[in-house]
Amino acid sequence: MHSLDLAPSDLRILIAVHRERSFSAAAISLGLTQSAVSHAIRSAERKVGVVLFDRGRGGALPTAAGESVVTHARRVLRLLETMGREAQTVASGQASGVLRLATFRSAAVYLLPSVLERFSIKHPQVDIEVAIVRDVDRGLAGEVADGKADLALATVAPTTEIPASLISAELFAEPYWLIHPPKLSDLRLLPLITWDENCSEETKKWLAAQEWEPPKTIPAADDSVVLSMVAHGLGFAVMPRLSVANCDSRIAVQRLDGQTPTRHVGYVTTPEMAPTLAVREFIRVLRDCLTVPASATL
Amino acid sequence: MHSLDLAPSDLRILIAVHRERSFSAAAISLGLTQSAVSHAIRSAERKVGVVLFDRGRGGALPTAAGESVVTHARRVLRLLETMGREAQTVASGQASGVLRLATFRSAAVYLLPSVLERFSIKHPQVDIEVAIVRDVDRGLAGEVADGKADLALATVAPTTEIPASLISAELFAEPYWLIHPPKLSDLRLLPLITWDENCSEETKKWLAAQEWEPPKTIPAADDSVVLSMVAHGLGFAVMPRLSVANCDSRIAVQRLDGQTPTRHVGYVTTPEMAPTLAVREFIRVLRDCLTVPASATL
DNA sequence: CTTGTTCCATGAATCCTGCTCATGGATGGC
DNA sequence: GCCATCCATGAGCAGGATTCATGGAACAAG
Numbered sequence: 001m002h003s004l005d006l007a008p009s010d011l012r013i014l015i016a017v018h019r020e021r022s023f024s025a026a027a028i029s030l031g032l033t034q035s036a037v038s039h040a041i042r043s044a045e046r047k048v049g050v051v052l053f054d055r056g057r058g059g060a061l062p063t064a065a066g067e068s069v070v071t072h073a074r075r076v077l078r079l080l081e082t083m084g085r086e087a088q089t090v091a092s093g094q095a096s097g098v099l100r101l102a103t104f105r106s107a108a109v110y111l112l113p114s115v116l117e118r119f120s121i122k123h124p125q126v127d128i129e130v131a132i133v134r135d136v137d138r139g140l141a142g143e144v145a146d147g148k149a150d151l152a153l154a155t156v157a158p159t160t161e162i163p164a165s166l167i168s169a170e171l172f173a174e175p176y177w178l179i180h181p182p183k184l185s186d187l188r189l190l191p192l193i194t195w196d197e198n199c200s201e202e203t204k205k206w207l208a209a210q211e212w213e214p215p216k217t218i219p220a221a222d223d224s225v226v227l228s229m230v231a232h233g234l235g236f237a238v239m240p241r242l243s244v245a246n247c248d249s250r251i252a253v254q255r256l257d258g259q260t261p262t263r264h265v266g267y268v269t270t271p272e273m274a275p276t277l278a279v280r281e282f283i284r285v286l287r288d289c290l291t292v293p294a295s296a297t298l
Numbered sequence: 299m300h301s302l303d304l305a306p307s308d309l310r311i312l313i314a315v316h317r318e319r320s321f322s323a324a325a326i327s328l329g330l331t332q333s334a335v336s337h338a339i340r341s342a343e344r345k346v347g348v349v350l351f352d353r354g355r356g357g358a359l360p361t362a363a364g365e366s367v368v369t370h371a372r373r374v375l376r377l378l379e380t381m382g383r384e385a386q387t388v389a390s391g392q393a394s395g396v397l398r399l400a401t402f403r404s405a406a407v408y409l410l411p412s413v414l415e416r417f418s419i420k421h422p423q424v425d426i427e428v429a430i431v432r433d434v435d436r437g438l439a440g441e442v443a444d445g446k447a448d449l450a451l452a453t454v455a456p457t458t459e460i461p462a463s464l465i466s467a468e469l470f471a472e473p474y475w476l477i478h479p480p481k482l483s484d485l486r487l488l489p490l491i492t493w494d495e496n497c498s499e500e501t502k503k504w505l506a507a508q509e510w511e512p513p514k515t516i517p518a519a520d521d522s523v524v525l526s527m528v529a530h531g532l533g534f535a536v537m538p539r540l541s542v543a544n545c546d547s548r549i550a551v552q553r554l555d556g557q558t559p560t561r562h563v564g565y566v567t568t569p570e571m572a573p574t575l576a577v578r579e580f581i582r583v584l585r586d587c588l589t590v591p592a593s594a595t596l
Numbered sequence: 597c598t599t600g601t602t603c604c605a606t607g608a609a610t611c612c613t614g615c616t617c618a619t620g621g622a623t624g625g626c
Numbered sequence: 627g628c629c630a631t632c633c634a635t636g637a638g639c640a641g642g643a644t645t646c647a648t649g650g651a652a653c654a655a656g
Contacts, residue, residue, distance in 0.1 A: 003375045004382040007305040009643090023604060036644050038604060043643095048382055050389040055604060057652050065389040072381035076374055077301045083370035084302040084346055091348040091363040164465055165573050271569035275463050307614090321633060334615050336633060341614090353633055355623050 004047060008080060011073040013040045014052065018070040022059035078147050079272050086276060095278040096125035102133045102140050102149035104197070106223055107265070110245040111153070111289075119285045126278050134222065135197050141166060141268045150273045151282060156266035167274045170266040172290050175256070176202055177244055179227070180236035182252040191216035191235035193226045202261040203238040209258060227251065304342060306378060309371040311338045312350065316368040320357035376445050377570045384574060393576040394423035400431045400438050400447035402495070404521055405563070408543040409451070409587075417583045424576050432520065433495050439464060439566045448571045449580060454564035465572045468564040470588055473554070474500055475542055477525070478534035480550040489514035489533035491524045500559040501536040507556060525549065 006014075016026035017037065024034040041060075045052050052066035062070060085097040103112065108130060116128060133143050133152075140154035141162050153171075162168045180187055192214035194203060207214070218235055220226045223243040230237055231250040240263040244253055267286065273279045304312075314324035315335065322332040339358075343350050350364035360368060383395045401410065406428055414426060431441055431450075438452035439460050451469075460466045478485055490512035492501060505512070516533055518524045521541040528535055529548040538561040542551055565584065571577045 003306055003310075003379045005306050006378060006381075008301055008303050012301075024602085033645055034604075035606085035646075038606085039643075042605085048385050050385045052385075057603060059603070063389070065385040068388045069381055069385045072377060072384065076377050076381070079370060079374050079377060080304060081301040083304075083367055083374070086370065087346045087348045087350070087363040087367045090366045091361070164467075165569050167462060167569075271463050271465070322631085331616055332633075333617075333635085336635085337614075340634085355632060357632070 006044060006047060006073075008077060010040055010044055011077055013037055014044060014066075014070055014073050015077075017041060017053060017060055018062050018066065020059075021061060023055075025059070074147055075272070078270070082272050082276060085278075089277050092125075094125055095123045095276075095281060097278065098127045098129060099151065099278045099282060100129045100131065100149045101151050101153070101282075102131045102143040103153035104135050104140065104155075105132050106240070106243040106245065107153045108132050110242055115282075115286055115289045118289060119282055122285065123278065123281060128282075139197075141168070144268050144270060147270075150269065150276075151279055152268040153265065153286075154268050155263055156268065157264040162268060165271070166268050167271055168266055168268040170264050171286060173262045173264045174241040176206065176238050176240055176261045176263065178236065178238055178254045178256055179230050179244055179251050180254070181230060181233040181250065187236060188212060189215060191218050193218045193220055193229050193235040193237045195220045195222050195226050197223070202240075202263065206238055206256060206259075206261050302345060304345060304371075306375060308338055308342055309375055311335055312342060312364075312368055312371050313375075315339060315351060315358055316360050316364065318357075319359060321353075323357070372445055373570070376568070380570050380574060383576075387575050390423075392423055393421045393574075393579060395576065396425045396427060397449065397576045397580060398427045398429065398447045399449050399451070399580075400429045400441040401451035402433045402438065402453075403430050404538070404541040404543065405451045406430050408540055413580075413584055413587045416587065417580055420583065421576065421579060426580075437495075439466070442566050442568060445568075448567065448574075449577055450566040451563065451584075452566050453561055454566065455562040460566060463569070464566055465569055466564055466566040468562050469584060471560045471562045472539040474504065474536050474538055474559045474561065476534065476536055476552045476554055477528050477542055477549050478552070479528060479531040479548065485534060486510060487513060489516050491516045491518055491527050491533040491535045493518045493520050493524050495521070500538075500561065504536060504554060504557075504559050 013026065013030065013032075016030050017023060020026045020029060023037045023041065027034045027037040030037075041053060048065075048069065050065045051063055052069055053060040053062055088097070089095050101112075112130065116130075119126070119128070131143070131149060133140055133149075135155055138145065140149075140152040143149045144152045145163060145166060154168075156162055156168050156170050180190060184190065192203070192207070194217055196219065214235075216235075218229070220229055223239060226237045226239065227243070227248075229235060231248055233250075238256070242265070244251075267283055269279055311324065311328065311330075311334075314328050315321060318324045318327060321335045321339065325332045325335040328335070339351060346363070346367065348363045349361055350367055351358040351360055386395070387393050410428065414428075417424070417426070429441070429447060431438055431447075433453055436443065438447075438450040441447045442450045443461060443464060452466075454460055454466050454468055478488060482488065490501070490505070492515055494517065512533075514533075516527070518527055521537060524535045524537065525541070525546075527533060529546055531548075536554070540563070542549075565581055567577055
């Protein structure tokens with residue numbers, strides 16, 4: 001088991017060079033000399049037996065192998081970090097430290113408050129940092145995969161593919177609803193208001209299935225803007241229930257005909273974090289809150 | 299991100315002490331002095347901020363925190379190892395190194411040969427070590443969880459629970475069959491032959507559902523022994539199809555009545571190994587071979 | 597072409613960390 | 627009480643990591 005003797009400091013240097021695309025910039029960002037970085041990279045390359053960065057005039061570009069190594073390096077550092085946190089958790093018998101949570105707007109607004117309240121009563125030592133992230137592209141799962149968050153509350157199916165190297169499970173499924181201004185002659189004459197998020201794909205699918213082609217499509221920044229635009233009579237939209245939660249009286253809500261699409265919301269985390277007490281407890285509280293959701297007041 | 303500056307050598311020392319339950323024995327096993335180990339453990343404990351081993355007369359016993367740290371440490375080392383392997387793989391464009399595969403007997407005998415042949419043609423640089431492990435207790439998944447294997451072919455449901463910190467997926471499901479000597483008066487008078495493996499639970503369940511109480515139960519060492527005993531007329535058995543593959547003519551095979559139990563066979567691997575080229579390719583070849591299985595000659 | 601700038605590489609000097617050596621204290625068997 | 631067997635600790639040493647002081651290469655501007 002000759003497990004590649006790269007110390008955490010070496011890994012940090014690799015990551016810094018990767019980030020800065022430059023030995024000297026990496027050196028500054030770490031408070032080292034350019035020489036130290038150069039030596040460290042060279043010794044790392046000798047140990048791995050592969051060139052990790054192409055040095056050129058413009059700085060240092062990671063090779064394919066370099067990319068791979070840096071990805072692993074980040075993971076090693078995260079694992080070391082959770083190792084420390086977990087040790088303290090186990091020793092003190094209670095979770096402590098920081099839990100970085102990423103989620104989409106509507107969950108943060110309508111779902112999280114009660115969850116956070118219950119969680120912080122049970123685990124006052126845990127600081128929760130909530131990041132609201134739009135679920136586009138790799139979206140929330142990407143946030144976790146990149147190590148920017150420990151846990152995400154996200155759409156887990158069917159639009160979004162969760163990479164196999166992450167752990168996820170569904171928490172609940174919710175229907176999409178049709179929302180529109182209350183007084184209307186023919187809904188089909190109204191423009192469709194969309195927003196750029198993974199789950200908005202469902203909107204299009206359902207409309208297509210209904211052979212409903214809106215006269216116009218208006219893009220909005222996020223789901224709360226969509227709501228506001230609908231409230232002002234600018235058009236209609238198809239949105240997941242959570243986004244429609246406690247919206248104002250100028251909006252009429254109506255079930256979808258036919259094959260009602262549903263959005264599946266769940267959590268996503270890394271294999272490193274999953275066995276962690278803080279994460280397990282947070283998921284437990286989430287589940288508890290969802291059986292009797294405070295947001296069931298729709 | 300103060301990620302706990304424990305170098306690989308420190309981690310190895312922690313693991314050795316955990317294994318040997320003694321500073322001095324660990325020192326010997328690592329070719330160090332007892333003093334070095336003592337210093338290292340003390341400094342590790344200062345860094346983590348927690349006592350990791352209770353020192354007493356009889357040596358050093360890991361505390362709960364120590365257990366947790368060592369588990370993580372093993373994982374860090376494995377991750378560093380795959381980091382190196384992957385770097386070489388990416389740089390050379392082809393998988394190389396060792397792939398440690400654990401599986402149960404019948405898969406190794408009837409499934410693997412064709413898979414291994416195809417895989418080694420595609421990836422001649424990869425050495426595959428096959429370990430045949432009986433699937434009892436934590437069984438094959440445990441083999442992977444403990445880092446003794448990179449990939450396991452195992453029963454993934456419903457008997458065995460795969461821990462959430464591992465990655466697994468089903469490859470195929472197969473029915474259980476009833477096997478017995480060909481000429482018989484009443485099957486219910488024959489003894490049941492069982493063997494000690496997780497999937498043999500299914501046998502009992504099905505018999506119970508049929509209200510079939512065999513007059514006697516004979517335990518055998520493994521499934522091949524069961525087959526041989528049935529062939530010699532010593533009793534009957536309920537076995538998954540794969541175990542029954544190409545068994546001899548002195549055995550009669552028959553479908554089960556009622557709710558036919560099925561065994562779900564899949565792969566199990568770690569999140570570290572899953573994105574690895576060697577593992578991904580092996581699973582691909584597995585899947586390919588299963589759509590047109592060479593063992594479809596039953 | 598020259599000069600200057602901005603990269604990284606390299607060798608020698610220095611500093612610090614990790615190891616060994618040589619002890620000492622604690623615990624328990626005989 | 628003596629001895630064996632643990633681990634702890636401090637001093638000293640050696641080697642690896644970092645810095646310092648250079649040098650070479652690529653490129654842009656004059």
